Amino acid sequence: MSVTIESATTLTADVLVLGGGPAGAWAAWSAAAEGASVVLADKGYVGTSGATAPGGTTLLVIPPVAELREQAVQARLKAGGYLSENAWIHRVLDEVEIRLRLLEDWGYPFRKDERGETLRTHLHGPEYMKLMRRAVRKAGVRILDQSPALELLADEHGVGGARGIDRLTGRTWEVRAHAVVVATGGCTFLSKGLGCNVLTGEGLLMSAEAGAELSGMEFSRQYAPSYADGSVTRGRMLAWSTLYDAAGRSIHAGDRTFGSMHKLLLEGPVYASIDLADTDEKRRFLRQAHPIFFMPLERAGIDPFKDKFPLTLRYEGTMRGTGGLRLAGEDCRTTVAGLYAAGDAASRERVMGAVSGGGAYNASWAICSGCWSGRGAARHALGAGKSGDPDRRALQPVGRHGLDAGRETDAPIDTTALVGDIQRDVLPLNINFYRSESGIAGALGRLDALREALGGSVPGTVQGRVRAREAAGMLTVARWMYTAALARKETRGLAALAEYPALDPRQTHRLILSGIDEIAVGTERAPHAEELGRADGQAKGEAS
Numbered sequence: 330m331s332v333t334i335e336s337a338t339t340l341t342a343d344v345l346v347l348g349g350g351p352a353g354a355w356a357a358w359s360a361a362a363e364g365a366s367v368v369l370a371d372k373g374y375v376g377t378s379g380a381t382a383p384g385g386t387t388l389l390v391i392p393p394v395a396e397l398r399e400q401a402v403q404a405r406l407k408a409g410g411y412l413s414e415n416a417w418i419h420r421v422l423d424e425v426e427i428r429l430r431l432l433e434d435w436g437y438p439f440r441k442d443e444r445g446e447t448l449r450t451h452l453h454g455p456e457y458m459k460l461m462r463r464a465v466r467k468a469g470v471r472i473l474d475q476s477p478a479l480e481l482l483a484d485e486h487g488v489g490g491a492r493g494i495d496r497l498t499g500r501t502w503e504v505r506a507h508a509v510v511v512a513t514g515g516c517t518f519l520s521k522g523l524g525c526n527v528l529t530g531e532g533l534l535m536s537a538e539a540g541a542e543l544s545g546m547e548f549s550r551q552y553a554p555s556y557a558d559g560s561v562t563r564g565r566m567l568a569w570s571t572l573y574d575a576a577g578r579s580i581h582a583g584d585r586t587f588g589s590m591h592k593l594l595l596e597g598p599v600y601a602s603i604d605l606a607d608t609d610e611k612r613r614f615l616r617q618a619h620p621i622f623f624m625p626l627e628r629a630g631i632d633p634f635k636d637k638f639p640l641t642l643r644y645e646g647t648m649r650g651t652g653g654l655r656l657a658g659e660d661c662r663t664t665v666a667g668l669y670a671a672g673d674a675a676s677r678e679r680v681m682g683a684v685s686g687g688g689a690y691n692a693s694w695a696i697c698s699g700c701w702s703g704r705g706a707a708r709h710a711l712g713a714g715k716s717g718d719p720d721r722r723a724l725q726p727v728g729r730h731g732l733d734a735g736r737e738t739d740a741p742i743d744t745t746a747l748v749g750d751i752q753r754d755v756l757p758l759n760i761n762f763y764r765s766e767s768g769i770a771g772a773l774g775r776l777d778a779l780r781e782a783l784g785g786s787v788p789g790t791v792q793g794r795v796r797a798r799e800a801a802g803m804l805t806v807a808r809w810m811y812t813a814a815l816a817r818k819e820t821r822g823l824a825a826l827a828e829y830p831a832l833d834p835r836q837t838h839r840l841i842l843s844g845i846d847e848i849a850v851g852t853e854r855a856p857h858a859e860e861l862g863r864a865d866g867q868a869k870g871e872a873s
């Protein structure tokens with residue numbers, strides 16, 4: 330549908346939050362709780378948009394017993410390749426406990442165990458995010474639904490708001506604010522995962538255009554299995570499945586880690602049947618635990634417990650990576666004054682190091698970083714750090730890529746072709762999962778060349794403008810990922826290069842990226858780097 334673009338709506342607030350998934354919702358609530366006036370703008374509808382809302386998340390909750398907490402922290406430090414920080418992991422474990430109790434007070438129906446103890450380890454997406462929408466509104470936050478942000482406003486004092494477009498009315502909006510929290514999620518390159526097709530990286534792009542840095546972008550090699558004609562990704566189902574090739578021969582059974590699926594899919598189509606769930610009770614349990622996984626199969630007339638259905642792996646990009654905007658303080662500030670980051674839009678390296686997932690840290694991080702960034706932004710807005718009345722500041726839009734401001738020729742941007750070209754170098758397993766120096770360098774060269782395609786005129790429709798900016802976001806995130814991948818010449822967590830199959834203790838540092846046209850790479854020492862050396866020495870000692 331073509332919508333005529335109308336004149337702007339202009340608002341002023343203390344804090345503007347971009348993105349209304351769990352991180353953005355907690356940020357908005359927390360800023361309002363500090364006494365700030367808050368506007369929250371989301372590309373979709375707050376409460377149903379993003380990676381959590383349509384599904385659900387398992388949380389990392391560890392009782393406040395010193396020994397248990399320390400064990401968890403040490404396990405995470407090791408799993409994350411010694412790039413995380415003990416103090417940040419402890420902060421998450423402490424804060425999430427407080428916030429989940431608050432959710433319970435707000436009426437979230439946590440399940441109870443047989444002794445009547447509340448189980449706070451899982452949040453059902455639709456119920457959770459409906460509750461968060463209600464809490465945010467009750468706190469007085471003004472919500473702009475269906476209102477993607479397209480670029481930030483800034484002056485010499487830092488960031489002071491953003492501009493975007495209302496998809497329903499076609500009106501542009503501008504919010505001037507003392508501080509902005511970017512909580513626009515990760516970037517999954519339109520790989521069709523449920524809830525993830527709004528995650529296209531423009532929040533990272535607009536922050537970098539304002540001067541923000543990134544960290545951890547090389548840790549981005551995660552794929553998740555799903556029914557090929559569906560969008561729900563559920564690795565757990567494979568624990569109950571036999572995998573078959575196109576000729577119906579059994580090729581694998583009951584591998585919960587789905588370690589070999591990447592290889593099998595390179596050899597040909599892979600089919601699954603959940604035939605290891607061989608009793609009514611097991612089948613009922615699976616149906617109840619993961620109802621949305623079964624819905625598209627049933628609609629297609631497939632009995633997943635008997636029939637074979639085609640599988641695919643969906644790329645999860647930076648959402649299930651650990652990279653994002655580099656944080657410069659405990660209040661989740663970035664290196665740009667007035668700009669804060671939370672959730673998957675922020676680098677999670679300080680908490681997860683080189684590996685995300687497999688420990689439910691993402692959902693806990695979204696809550697905690699949301700609270701910290703919202704509070705930090707509010708304090709900046711209400712305190713001495715603010716840079717004058719936003720209505721009087723000489724704020725200018727600083728967006729360039731995939732916008733009229735960056736236009737170099739009159740040829741229109743073909744966003745469909747551009748997105749297809751980006752995906753051709755980002756989604757394939759043989760480029761992005763089985764990474765090699767030559768494969769990644771080749772892909773990066775082709776992606777660099779695609780920048781020219783962004784220099785044309787932007788389509789006049791609302792959807793066209795949003796799509797052009799999304800394409801620019803995905804292209805830039807892909808170039809950051811591959812630049813970082815080539816700069817880490819080792820294999821650590823979600824970063825790997827075939828030429829460097831081992832972990833190299835000398836590279837126990839973080840890679841800091843900045844810039845868009847020219848990408849600069851620097852390093853930052855990880856505070857527990859020497860512990861890897863000690864653990865390594867111990868392991869060698871035990872082996873000899």
Ligand SMILES: Cc1cc2nc3c(=O)[nH]c(=O)nc-3n(C[C@H](O)[C@H](O)[C@H](O)COP(=O)(O)OP(=O)(O)OC[C@H]3O[C@@H](n4cnc5c(N)ncnc54)[C@H](O)[C@@H]3O)c2cc1C
Pocket residue numbers: 347348349350351352353370371372373378379380381382384385386387388476477478479512513514515522523524525527528529531532561562648671672673674688689690691692693695
């Ligand atoms: C199938 C699945 C299962 C998962 N399971 C788990 C689990 O068990 N445990 C766990 O820890 N994690 C899990 N995760 C990851 C977890 O869902 C995410 O880490 C979490 O949702 C991050 O929250 P967020 O608010 O940062 O991002 P999201 O929830 O993705 O929200 C981002 C929001 O930003 C909005 N947005 C995007 N661009 C713009 C823009 N330009 N302007 C305005 N708004 C914008 C989007 O519309 C969206 O509402 C899972 C993810 C998936 C997909």
